[in-house]
Amino acid sequence: MSVDSIPFYRDRMESPSCLPPWGLYDWLEYAQAHQDPFGGRKLPGALPLVVVQLEGPSDPPLYLALGRQELRGWARAVTYLWRLWGVGPGQIIALYDYGSSPMVFLAHRRYTPHLQRGAADALGAKPICNDGLASMAPRMVEIFRYLRPQGLIVRAELVSPLAHACREMGVTPEEFLSFVVLTEAEGVPKAAVPWRVTTLKTWRADAAFFVAGECPLCRLFHVPPLYRLARHEDGTLLVSAPFGEIFPVVGYRLGPAHLEKPGCPRESSAWRLRPC
Amino acid sequence: MxxxxxxxxxxxxxxxxxxxxxxxxxxxxxxxxxxxxxxxxxxxxxxxxxxxxxxxxxxxxxxxxxxxxxxxxxxxxxxxxxxxxxxxxxxxxxxxxxxxxxxxxxxxxxxxxxDMERQATLRAHWWAGLRPGGPILISAPAWHIYALGQNLLARALPAQAVIVWGTYSPEFASHVLQAIRAFSPQFLGLFLPFVFSLVAEARRRGLGPSQAFQGVKNLMVVGAPITPALRRHLQELTGVERVVEAAGSSxxxxxxxxxxxxxxxxxxxxxxxxxxxxxxxxxxxxxxxxxxxxxxxxxxxxxxxxxxxxxxxxxxxxxxxxxxxxxxxxxxxxxSHLLRVGQRSFLPYDVQQAMEEAVGLVGATFAVLWEGLAKGCLHLLVQEEGIDARAVRSRLKKALEDYLDVPVKVEWAPSLPMRWKGVPPVIRREEMGGR
CATH class of the missing domain: 3.40.50.12780 (ANL, N-terminal domain)
Known part of the structure; x- marks a missing residue:
């Protein structure tokens, strides 16, 4: 599909062959100027199956429009990460984040209407989700106590209240967790966990349906093969998500990063990102 | 037919x-x-x-x-x-x-x-007035069984699903309100306290409460029983034609x-x-x-x-x-919310009904002070926000004592502490923070 038909891209084109890269604030500005909840990025006339309000303080909020292909593509990217982290059949994976996070709503087909296969469905794992409020940390500890999940994917800002609740309630996550993944909506989280458990991070740009995951072996961020990466002349790394059908992503600025060639034994064909 | x-x-x-x-x-x-x-x-x-x-x-x-x-x-x-x-x-x-x-x-x-949940959820929502055609606001976070049911519902109708950032606690009312205004669902299923969070948010933005619910024809409220007077109040406040009560458990x-x-x-x-x-x-x-x-x-x-x-x-x-x-x-x-005062016991619903019938105070947010119950007194903390306290201030205590036949004390509070499911029915003084 040509991006000429998408108002946001069409209006930004400097010439028929030159589409400048864009970032979150460009989109926000366009949305505010045009009073369009989708900020001009939705294919005109297309009816999204799922609409997701983007995390962030923007007022009015921005929305992602997901058709079948967007749902499938983004979920496959999340599945790729779960596989990279070693998730397998029968494992229990605990999710501590809002249900509006793609790390949650793409985890299982039961979480999201019209999603055919989430990461847990694809890998035969069992997800359990806790709401992303800090005040829900004690409930997360109860999940730890009685389900002993092998993996935890947690909103980075919740690590501290969760660790506190674990101490208070006498639960030691090291006893059962094989890995913890820290995640946040934009970029790579800075937080760390106080447990002696393999700790990994995501690199997300929800506005671009983008998610990469830190590899437990090479410690770089493996990029699922669903995305196209390019280096802009100013050195910024740009991402496109060719799976987008009604809400295409072309030339989103990921920010400064080194792109490393494939070569990790864990997944030998993956291009990898190293944050600058 | x-x-x-x-x-x-x-x-x-x-x-x-x-x-x-x-x-x-x-x-x-x-x-x-x-x-x-x-x-x-x-x-x-x-x-x-x-x-x-x-x-x-x-x-x-x-x-x-x-x-x-x-x-x-x-x-x-x-x-x-x-x-x-x-x-x-x-x-x-x-x-x-x-x-x-x-x-x-x-x-x-x-x-x-x-298979069963799909059929049950479809029937329940049909009874409540949901019809195909409009979007569904996914009004429960993913961990909750109602979110799983809504998912099945949206698939089966089929309907567009709108997922709002965050969760259904008061601090996210602004996001939910904006999603309602942007996508105009005709049907909304909400926890009762969250309806009042949306109304408060609408007022904060200089909107009339009915503007927050513009286009909504059926409002299904869960999480607390509603009295007939509260139903009328909700209809008048939100401008929604039909307010339906539902009850469920995981x-x-x-x-x-x-x-x-x-x-x-x-x-x-x-x-x-x-x-x-x-x-x-x-x-x-x-x-x-x-x-x-x-x-x-x-x-x-x-x-x-x-x-x-x-x-x-x-x-x-x-x-x-x-x-x-x-x-x-x-x-x-x-x-567990049964309030025991002397030989008598009440549920918050009974107190709500008493307020309505004794002095016409409808839709007030209130809690009972735990320390009051310990002394054999129904000590009510009533939130001032959103109600005309002057109209009932002087009469409420006496009217409730006559109606409920227990000692009553009424304390007006600028706000009450909120939890995920609204203001808890019984609050300890220390939870009131600085009072």
């Missing part, structure tokens, strides 16, 4: 046919429990029960009632979930109950559970009001409900308040058989003028 508002032919069945349907399904549930679920095998053995003894719904009385505490004990003793009441292991999604009473209950829903209670609005019809796919004496679990006449006890009618997922949900409710006598055969119930509140 189906009657307006009916979901399918089942809504026109005679009651006797519905009873036969339930009897067949419960027999299957009991067979599964007897043959393959360790928790119930032990329990049935203790009372010498076998499924062959179950011939009619009255035979449920042969089984003991299971309380939430017993399941929590089973979990604590096992040290791990599951606890032996679960059937099905394919494509399982694990859920938790909201845990508002401290302990959480785990639930596992396999693929086969979804364990399988599901009941929704019909167009008549006299009680909530049980959704037959989910559970059969008994209202029993709260102390003895003996049968009581319809119309009398007692403990709500459910028995699931679908043999997949976690099975709750004669399970006391922790709710107090009333079963309505007779048939509903709407013609649906399913019995009607009103869930009045949680047993």
């Amino acid at each position: 189906l009657k307006e508002g009916f979901w399918d032919e089942m809504d026109s069945w005679p009651r006797a046919r519905l009873d036969r349907y339930w009897t067949r399904r419960i027999r299957r549930v009991l067979d599964v429990a007897y043959n393959s679920l360790p928790f119930y095998q032990r329990r049935f053995q203790q009372v010498g029960f076998s499924p062959s003894q179950f011939r009619s719904l009255d035979d449920l009385r042969r089984l003991p009632v299971t309380e939430r505490g017993e399941l929590l004990n089973a979990l604590k003793q096992a040290g791990r979930y599951p606890i032996g009441i679960e059937r099905g292991h394919e494509e399982v999604v694990l859920c938790v109950s909201s845990g508002t009473e401290g302990d959480v209950i785990f639930l596992s829903f396999p693929r086969q559970w979804a 364990e399988g209670l599901l009941a929704v009001e019909c167009e008549v609005g006299q009680g909530l019809h049980l959704v037959p796919e989910k559970s059969v409900v008994e209202v029993l004496d709260a102390a003895t679990y003996d049968p009581i006449p319809a119309g009398q308040q007692g403990a709500v006890v459910i028995t699931n009618t679908w043999p997949w997922g976690p099975l709750y058989i004669r399970y006391a949900t922790g709710d107090l409710g009333v079963m309505y006598p007779g048939e509903c003028p709407c013609g649906r055969p399913s019995p009607r119930i009103k869930v009045m509140g949680r047993r």
Whole structure:
């Protein structure tokens, strides 16, 4: 599909062959100027199956429009990460984040209407989700106590209240967790966990349906093969998500990063990102 | 030809046919429990029960009632979930109950559970006025069973789903409000306290409350019972034509009001409900308040058989003028929220009704001060925001004392502490922060 038909891209084109890269604030500005909840990025006339309000303080909020292909593509990217982290059949994976996070709503087909296969469905794992409020940390500890999940994917800002609740309630996550993944909506989280458990991070740009995951072996961020990466002349790394059908992503600025060639034994064909 | 508002032919069945349907399904549930679920095998053995003894719904009385505490004990003793009441292991999604009473209950829903849940959710929402065509605001976070039900609903209709960032706590009211205004759903299902959070947010933005709900034709409220006066108040406040009350629990209670609005019809796919004496679990006449006890009618997922949900409710006598055969119930509140003042006890619903009938104060947010109960006084903390306190300030205490026949103290507060499900019914002074 040509991006000429998408108002946001069409209006930004400097010439028929030159589409400048864009970032979150460009989109926000366009949305505010045009009073369009989708900020001009939705294919005109297309009816999204799922609409997701983007995390962030923007007022009015921005929305992602997901058709079948967007749902499938983004979920496959999340599945790729779960596989990279070693998730397998029968494992229990605990999710501590809002249900509006793609790390949650793409985890299982039961979480999201019209999603055919989430990461847990694809890998035969069992997800359990806790709401992303800090005040829900004690409930997360109860999940730890009685389900002993092998993996935890947690909103980075919740690590501290969760660790506190674990101490208070006498639960030691090291006893059962094989890995913890820290995640946040934009970029790579800075937080760390106080447990002696393999700790990994995501690199997300929800506005671009983008998610990469830190590899437990090479410690770089493996990029699922669903995305196209390019280096802009100013050195910024740009991402496109060719799976987008009604809400295409072309030339989103990921920010400064080194792109490393494939070569990790864990997944030998993956291009990898190293944050600058 | 189906009657307006009916979901399918089942809504026109005679009651006797519905009873036969339930009897067949419960027999299957009991067979599964007897043959393959360790928790119930032990329990049935203790009372010498076998499924062959179950011939009619009255035979449920042969089984003991299971309380939430017993399941929590089973979990604590096992040290791990599951606890032996679960059937099905394919494509399982694990859920938790909201845990508002401290302990959480785990639930596992396999693929086969979804068939029933889809049908039940469709019926419930159809009764509540949802029709195909508009978007559905996913109004529960992913961990909650209602989110799973809404997902099935959106797939089945089919409908566009709108997922709002965050969760349904007051600090996210702004995001939900903006999503409602951007996508104009005709149907909304919300926790009752969250309706007031949306109204407050609308006012904060300089909007009239009805502008927040513009385009909404049916508002389904859950999480607390509403009085007739509160229903009218909500209609006037939001401008929504129809306000429908629904009640549900993670364990399988599901009941929704019909167009008549006299009680909530049980959704037959989910559970059969008994209202029993709260102390003895003996049968009581319809119309009398007692403990709500459910028995699931679908043999997949976690099975709750004669399970006391922790709710107090009333079963309505007779048939509903709407013609649906399913019995009607009103869930009045949680047993743990029972307020004991001297020899008398009330639920927050009773206090709400007293405020309405004694002084015409409708829709007030209030809590009861724990320290007051300890001294034998109903010490009410009433939130000033959103109500004209001057009109009732001088009269409220005396009017409530006359109405409820207990000592009452009224304290006006600028705001009350909110939890995920709204203001808790009983608050300790220390929770009021700085007062």
